[in-house]
Amino acid sequence: MNRTVYFCNHCKKALHDIEELLFVEEGSPRGFCGEKCIEQYYAPIVAWYENRERETRSLLDIANEDCKTMISDANVMDKALSRPDEIWRWQNEIGEDLFVFIKNFAIERPFYAVIMCHLFERQPSFILLASATRSEEFINQFRSGERIVDPDEFISRDDLPAGAIDLEVEQEALSAIEAKKSAFLARLLQDRTAADIPFEQFDLYEKYFKTTLEDPDEIYTDEDDDGDQLFTYIKAYQHNNISFYYFIICVEFEKESDGEAETRKIIPLMAFPTLDGELYHLYRGGKLVSGSLKN
Numbered sequence: 001m002n003r004t005v006y007f008c009n010h011c012k013k014a015l016h017d018i019e020e021l022l023f024v025e026e027g028s029p030r031g032f033c034g035e036k037c038i039e040q041y042y043a044p045i046v047a048w049y050e051n052r053e054r055e056t057r058s059l060l061d062i063a064n065e066d067c068k069t070m071i072s073d074a075n076v077m078d079k080a081l082s083r084p085d086e087i088w089r090w091q092n093e094i095g096e097d098l099f100v101f102i103k104n105f106a107i108e109r110p111f112y113a114v115i116m117c118h119l120f121e122r123q124p125s126f127i128l129l130a131s132a133t134r135s136e137e138f139i140n141q142f143r144s145g146e147r148i149v150d151p152d153e154f155i156s157r158d159d160l161p162a163g164a165i166d167l168e169v170e171q172e173a174l175s176a177i178e179a180k181k182s183a184f185l186a187r188l189l190q191d192r193t194a195a196d197i198p199f200e201q202f203d204l205y206e207k208y209f210k211t212t213l214e215d216p217d218e219i220y221t222d223e224d225d226d227g228d229q230l231f232t233y234i235k236a237y238q239h240n241n242i243s244f245y246y247f248i249i250c251v252e253f254e255k256e257s258d259g260e261a262e263t264r265k266i267i268p269l270m271a272f273p274t275l276d277g278e279l280y281h282l283y284r285g286g287k288l289v290s291g292s293l294k295n
């Protein structure tokens, strides 16, 4: 008999290594063997909330609001999740919780984006419902439970894996890196297809970061618009019969030390998984570097 065994919450597959489990909800032992089981487990729950939304909209006579489609805009989604104006925590009596993110968009005719989601490590991990509305009455339906005092502080901003950033990197370089990261993310959100792995689930793939960096299938190098050297690490994986690529885009940062030869560091800018062969071709640009780079 094996003392430590975990069962996928959906398909009940037995797993012996906790590293193989994917978690969606903070502080909950509900773990899954893969993306597919996460999707299937939550599908009826998502459907239930969608039905509640439909009922509420029809009661308020706003079934077909013109702004509803705004929520499928990746930019709106990204802003609502990363810089919400309000966060509400809904908790039930057995300690399960979910979060409501609300953001007011004041473009031409203002509207609200509202997202119900689970958080894991203070980052949105699964979206139960996402909608857009101009109705105060509708948005007020979501304003209950505990209001998070400072949404900005509440959400974890640490989207680089721990230890990836060298603490000696100067502030100036850090700002440049932040700017590059934002530009990359904006480009990626545009280039991605709706069928690809959802942005809010990228966190679930962080465990592939280390092996991709240490043992990549391919490394490409290219110069970016600022003349900095970029390195793209790519590794293909298979999980539950689904193949995907994990990408890590790094920038080479040169740092001068007194009296010694200058040191060069490669700093990860961004990491993401993708199922999309076209995206793979688009992002593996530059010159193929043979062998793996270790600094």
Ligand SMILES: [Zn+2]
Residues within 6 Å of the ligand: 008, 009, 010, 011, 012, 013, 032, 033, 034, 037
């Ligand atoms: Zn499973």
